[in-house]
Amino acid sequence: MTDARQALEGQVALVTGAGRGIGRAIAIALATEGAAVVLAARTRQQLAEVAAEIRERGGRALAVPTDVTQDTAVEALVEQTVAEFGRLDVLVTAAGTASFGPVAGAKPADWDAMLAVNFRAVMVCCCAVLPVMVHQHRGTILNIASVAAQRFIPGAAAYAATKAGVVAWSRVLREEVRAEGVRVGVLVPGAVDTPLWDAIPQGPDRSRMLRTEDVARAAVLMVTLPPGAALEELTLLPAGGIL
Numbered sequence: 720m721t722d723a724r725q726a727l728e729g730q731v732a733l734v735t736g737a738g739r740g741i742g743r744a745i746a747i748a749l750a751t752e753g754a755a756v757v758l759a760a761r762t763r764q765q766l767a768e769v770a771a772e773i774r775e776r777g778g779r780a781l782a783v784p785t786d787v788t789q790d791t792a793v794e795a796l797v798e799q800t801v802a803e804f805g806r807l808d809v810l811v812t813a814a815g816t817a818s819f820g821p822v823a824g825a826k827p828a829d830w831d832a833m834l835a836v837n838f839r840a841v842m843v844c845c846c847a848v849l850p851v852m853v854h855q856h857r858g859t860i861l862n863i864a865s866v867a868a869q870r871f872i873p874g875a876a877a878y879a880a881t882k883a884g885v886v887a888w889s890r891v892l893r894e895e896v897r898a899e900g901v902r903v904g905v906l907v908p909g910a911v912d913t914p915l916w917d918a919i920p921q922g923p924d925r926s927r928m929l930r931t932e933d934v935a936r937a938a939v940l941m942v943t944l945p946p947g948a949a950l951e952e953l954t955l956l957p958a959g960g961i962l
């Protein structure tokens with residue numbers, strides 16, 4: 720049995736953004752290592768496909784269509800998770816979106832949707848799982864930021880701000896819940912070849928990006944370390960040097 724499998728057997732993970740891209744890969748990886756996985760995103764069909772793939776491989780999955788920008792929907796998601804599986808050990812916040820453009824000439828309203836999903840919803844999801852994890856005196860929260868929070872990429876100011884916000888939020892939350900047995904990690908990927916890039920013209924060369932499976936391996940490591948160890952922030956970059 721692998722260390723990851725030993726750590727995740729009997730554990731319950733909730734993954735937002737699990738319908739495609741990074742969240743999908745992490746959900747499948749966690750399920751493959753033995754966790755029961757709750758899949759959240761808005762597109763029912765994609766969630767159903769991921770759930771089916773997990774079950775075909777012998778894993779356990781529950782698809783819960785959820786818009787993470789709706790606070791009551793997030794509360795219901797956590798309630799349903801606990802009702803179904805009796806506990807909640809891992810939260811991965813991979814729901815996110817990206818739009819780019821120079822600040823000069825931008826309309827503030829253009830930023831609202833991205834701020835709501837990438838930043839506020841991460842905060843809300845963290846808050847929603849805390850009572851369960853604190854009660855268990857055990858849990859790992861893994862928020863997905865981006866290297867855009869660390870590097871200065873023209874056109875990415877609003878996106879970078881959401882991701883820097885996630886890093887700062889996670890750093891403070893980590894200190895608040897450390898004594899409660901709850902770990903808070905941030906995974907900071909460079910460019911990853913996902914559907915997120917489909918709508919972005921003139922993006923980087925996708926063949927040189929990370930693969931979602933690479934990110935999933937890092938995520939599994941972060942959430943399966945023994946309780947006495949914490950990989951708090953991990954930057955994962957394409958070895959070829961882009962982003």
Ligand SMILES: NC(=O)c1ccc[n+]([C@@H]2O[C@H](COP(=O)([O-])OP(=O)(O)OC[C@H]3O[C@@H](n4cnc5c(N)ncnc54)[C@H](OP(=O)(O)O)[C@@H]3O)[C@@H](O)[C@H]2O)c1
Pocket residue numbers: 735736737738739740741742759760761762763765785786787788813814815816817836837863864865866907908909910911912913914915916
């Ligand atoms: N791709 C990259 O290069 C890269 C690099 C670093 C960090 N990241 C970050 O990684 C995360 C995942 O990105 P990705 O590349 O995997 O994107 P993706 O392939 O577009 O997947 C995004 C996922 O988030 C879900 N989502 C979006 N809005 C949502 C909402 N309001 N409620 C619930 N779910 C929502 C989407 O499902 P629905 O639309 O069906 O809801 C989808 O499942 C994002 O935070 C992104 O910023 C990506």
